Every structure is written in structure tokens, then in C-alpha cells.
Amino acid sequence: MIQVEHLSKTYGSTPAIQDVTFEVEKGEILGFLGPNGAGKTTTMRILTGYLPATSGTAKIAGFDVHEDSLAVRKRIGYLPETPPLYPEMTVEGFLHFVARIKGVSAGDRPVRVNMALKRCNLLEKRKVLIRKLSKGFRQRVGIAQAIVHDPPAIILDEPTVGLDPRQIIDVRNLIKSLAGEHTIILSTHILPEVSMTCSRVAIINRGRVVATNTPDQLMAQLNSGLGYELEVEGNAEALAQHLRNLAGIQSVHVSQVQNIQAGLPSDLPEADLSGSRHKLAIALSSSSDDLGRQIAATVVRGGLGLYEMKRSRVSLEDVFLDLTTEEKPPEAIAAIEPESDAPEV
Amino acid sequence: MGTILANIIAIYRRELQSYFLSPASYVIAGTFWLLSGLCLFFILLSPSSLISQVAARDQMGITTPPVDVAYEFLNVFLGAVGNIALFVLPMLSMGLYTEERKRGTLELLATSPITNWAVAVGKLLGVLTFFITMILPLLIYEAIVLGASNPPIQPTTMLLGHGGLVLLAGAILSLGMFLSSITSSTGLAAMLTYALNFFLWVVDYIAQGIGGSLGGALGHLALLKNFTNFTQGIFDTSSLVLFISYVVLGLFLTAQSIEAFRFQRS
Numbered sequence: 100m101i102q103v104e105h106l107s108k109t110y111g112s113t114p115a116i117q118d119v120t121f122e123v124e125k126g127e128i129l130g131f132l133g134p135n136g137a138g139k140t141t142t143m144r145i146l147t148g149y150l151p152a153t154s155g156t157a158k159i160a161g162f163d164v165h166e167d168s169l170a171v172r173k174r175i176g177y178l179p180e181t182p183p184l185y186p187e188m189t190v191e192g193f194l195h196f197v198a199r200i201k202g203v204s205a206g207d208r209p210v211r212v213n214m215a216l217k218r219c220n221l222l223e224k225r226k227v228l229i230r231k232l233s234k235g236f237r238q239r240v241g242i243a244q245a246i247v248h249d250p251p252a253i254i255l256d257e258p259t260v261g262l263d264p265r266q267i268i269d270v271r272n273l274i275k276s277l278a279g280e281h282t283i284i285l286s287t288h289i290l291p292e293v294s295m296t297c298s299r300v301a302i303i304n305r306g307r308v309v310a311t312n313t314p315d316q317l318m319a320q321l322n323s324g325l326g327y328e329l330e331v332e333g334n335a336e337a338l339a340q341h342l343r344n345l346a347g348i349q350s351v352h353v354s355q356v357q358n359i360q361a362g363l364p365s366d367l368p369e370a371d372l373s374g375s376r377h378k379l380a381i382a383l384s385s386s387s388d389d390l391g392r393q394i395a396a397t398v399v400r401g402g403l404g405l406y407e408m409k410r411s412r413v414s415l416e417d418v419f420l421d422l423t424t425e426e427k428p429p430e431a432i433a434a435i436e437p438e439s440d441a442p443e444v
Numbered sequence: 445m446g447t448i449l450a451n452i453i454a455i456y457r458r459e460l461q462s463y464f465l466s467p468a469s470y471v472i473a474g475t476f477w478l479l480s481g482l483c484l485f486f487i488l489l490s491p492s493s494l495i496s497q498v499a500a501r502d503q504m505g506i507t508t509p510p511v512d513v514a515y516e517f518l519n520v521f522l523g524a525v526g527n528i529a530l531f532v533l534p535m536l537s538m539g540l541y542t543e544e545r546k547r548g549t550l551e552l553l554a555t556s557p558i559t560n561w562a563v564a565v566g567k568l569l570g571v572l573t574f575f576i577t578m579i580l581p582l583l584i585y586e587a588i589v590l591g592a593s594n595p596p597i598q599p600t601t602m603l604l605g606h607g608g609l610v611l612l613a614g615a616i617l618s619l620g621m622f623l624s625s626i627t628s629s630t631g632l633a634a635m636l637t638y639a640l641n642f643f644l645w646v647v648d649y650i651a652q653g654i655g656g657s658l659g660g661a662l663g664h665l666a667l668l669k670n671f672t673n674f675t676q677g678i679f680d681t682s683s684l685v686l687f688i689s690y691v692v693l694g695l696f697l698t699a700q701s702i703e704a705f706r707f708q709r710s
Contacts, residue, residue: 147555148555149551149555169557172555172558177552177555179551182548183547183549183551184547184548184549185458185549187461188458188461188462192461196454196457197556199451200451200454200556200557201556202557
């Protein structure tokens, strides 16, 4: 239904997206996941024909978005980041206007508008001026204008941004109900949204698609098994060294916990480094057995205080961070860390 | 063709609706009526005005050459209204595209199966219709004054005068629409339109200063000189062509700039 091949867009000399390639099957919901500024909106704008691509092709329902722009525009519904609304119009009047410019025939218009109002739960607001609607309702009107002409492809740019939890659930259910007969691309930087609504995920970072898969498989792809999180008091670095020597442990990350005792600022000279609390994130290698016993024993042997120990599982969030965060080189960490830990003189 | 027309009508209706529902446009219309009313008042009643001058002449017994007061009145009054229009029209055109940009609705229009031309034509027709409704009450003023004239005024003079006013408005609105399509600031759009109006207003004097063929060519661009032809009841094809050229130029530039400036963030 939607084919994107080697799409690139450059603003001046800064590349916004580079070599983006993905495909969406009919009836699928593709989640477009990435941090802000990753190129989600640019990609969507190219798909809708709003922006020309610098190179590469994109096709919707077999029509090239640039060559056959009008044919593509007839077949898509698009909700930009800010819903495009005329505040002085009523909800119904606005939807009639959109249906008209989207080429819905006069006979079908009342039916289509009614359908969109019903689907987006806007029936009781049909005569209300858009100016008087709350943000949640405006967002729904935005979705209604994207589906009013019953397009085969729907492109939604951050459809749940700025909504309250109840409305978010409503909008997600609405989007899910649209799948099947419509092909949907939605962008978001909210991770649970993707695992809840989308059948496939494309993760985009710095203008490049870094992974495309189903949410489950993406997690499996990165899931190196279990991990543990510890909170300890004492010499955490020494403990980390001991733990790293255990067979089956892949990595240990140490981070300092803010000193919350008696509200003392952690940078006071008398704050004892060895006594402060640290968090340890331990990743087990996928082949190893559960090492909970050994980890606990190592902590006790080291004479450290153990305040928390829990199993952790890789979530989509970790996948996302793993794919989109660039690891700092070790030297850079070494240069920063002593400074932040050192007491101020 | 049918769909293009349907799209133009859709844009036209929406545009017109927003003018009639927005308080700002009533303020603009009110200002226009107030200023044109004042003009009428001074033309009729001020001691130095046309009517009192003619009256004074009559009292002194001068009857040659005869003065067609009704005709002179219409000429002076429409000339004044044209000047007021130069001041009021940029306020109508400034928001045509800047508002769409601000609301993000330009993105809706640009991703709908509708051409930039259709949007521009629909918008121009909408704002021009609003301006025509603004000049309708002036016809009442004129009817009151001219109703007393004997012999009655020529219908063609009336028609040409007001037709000229609408053409002048179309030219300014079209160029103003283009200027509002290149910026996202309403104020800047208005200022640019005022600057352009001022240039087209004084270009006649500049042309006279330059002289020669360049001056002659520049002189043809002047808005008011061509407008005056109409208010004097002279049908001049070159004036008609000039105004229509301005309208088409504005439409063309608008459609092109919307295409070219798409990449700019709204």
C-alpha cells in the first residue's frame, strides 16, 4: 500500500532524513517511533506531498507522491502535528468543507460527515464552534478531518500528543478500529503507544530508519535475557568489579543515587563517598542461568548494604534507547565522572 | 474542470463565511464606512467644497460653462473612496494566507486534492465579494444625493465608476494576497502591501519626473490614474487590461509562492 524507497531530504546542507526505506501492507498500522527531531514529520510531509523529497521515491496505492500528487492527495487523510482547524467554523461545517475539498460527492457528504462525527465521538459537539472546543476535542476533530473522505491511507503525526490519559485511550482505540480497511502510519515518541496500537514499528533516529519489525520481535531482537537492578551502600565500584568477574554477567553499570538522607546536598565535603548509595544495572548474557544467588552472595561478601534488588526485563523503551542513544566513548565517561563525584572545595 | 470549479466554490464559501463571522472584518468595514461618510459630508457641506463653490458661482450669475454637478460629485466622491480603499484593502488581504499558515490549515489545503490556483482564486473572489458588500451602503448615500440631481445622472457613468472601484480593489487585493503568501506575519504582509500601494500611487509622479519612454511605461502602472479614467466615466480598454493584469499577476505569484515556499515551516 505504501512503499518508501531510499528517501532523503536535505534542508540546505543539513540532512533531515537519509535513505529511509520501509513498506506498509494494506490494513497495517505502522508506528513511526523516534525522538523529537528525528525526521518523523519530514517523512510524513513527503508522503503527503507537502514537501518534495531530495531523492528517493515514495508511492501510495501505486501513485508516486510527487509525480501524481493530486491522485495521492485524494487517497490520504493527514493529521499534522497541530490539527489544521478554522476556529470560526462549527465542527460539522468544517468537516463538510474538508469533505468538499477532498472531492467527496455532494450526495455522499452528509453520510461521510456523520460517520466521521460518530467514529470520533463528536456527535454532541457537531454544532459547536471549534474555537470553543477543548484540546482533546480539537484533536478529535483533527482525526475526523483525516478520515472524513474515507481514504485508503491515513497518516497521523503524533495523534495523542497533549491529551489526557482517558482521551489517549479513546484515540488509540479509534485508531485500532480504523485498521483493516485503512492503512495507517502514525508517528509518536511515546513507546507504550507503539506496542499498544501498532502491528509494526519503524524506529527512526537522526534521519535514518534503524530498525523495522513487529514490537514483539524488536524486543526479542534486543532482549538479552534477564537483568538485575541493585541499590547498594558501600564501595560500589569494587562490587562492580567483582560482579563483572562472575561468569554469565554481560555488563554492570554503576550510577550514583542522590543523597536523600536528611536532605543533605550530596556535594557537601563531609559526604562520605564510600557510604553513599549506588544503583547497579546488571545485564545477564542470554545463555546464562539466573544468577540472583551469586549476585546477592557477592554483595554480602563485599560487606555492602543491600537496599533493593529486583529483576528487570528489557522493554520496548530499552530497545528504543539502545537503538537511538549513542554510547559515549569510555574516555569521555572517565573524563566526566570523577569530576561530578568529586567533592567541591 | 467541474471539480476545479467545485473547489473554488468551496474555498470561496469558507473564505466569505470567515469574513462575515470575524469581528475584525466588521471593524474594518466600520472604518471604511466612517471615512467614506465623512468624505461625503465634506464634499456636500464644507464651505470650500464642490457644491458650495458651484452654488457661489450660481449666485454670482456665472452659468457658462455649465457644470454637471452630479457628475462632478460622483467623480470627486469615488476618487475619495478609491483613496480610502487603498488604505483599507491591505487590512483585508493581509490575513489571506498568513492566517492559514498560523493555524496550520495551509498544510490541510496543500495535502488536499486541490490546486494552488483554485485556492488563490477562491480566496480572491471571497475577499472581493466582502469588499463589494462594503461598498453597497455607499450606493445608498449616492442615491440620496443623486436623487436630487436634475438632469439625472447617466447609468453608464455610475456603472463605470463603481466597476472601476471593484477593479481597483481586485488588483490591490490580488497583489496583497501574494504578499501575504510569502510571509507568516500578518503585520509584515500589511506593511508590504501598503508600501506597494504607495509605490503604485506615486509612480505617476515619478514617471513624470523621469520622462522619456521609461517614464511613459512607468506611468501606465499607476493605479489612481487608471482608476480616475473610470470615475470620469471614460471606458479605457488599457485601464481595464492593466487592472486585470494586476489581478492575474497576483494570482500567478500567489500560486507560485505557495508552491515554492512549501518547505518553510508554518
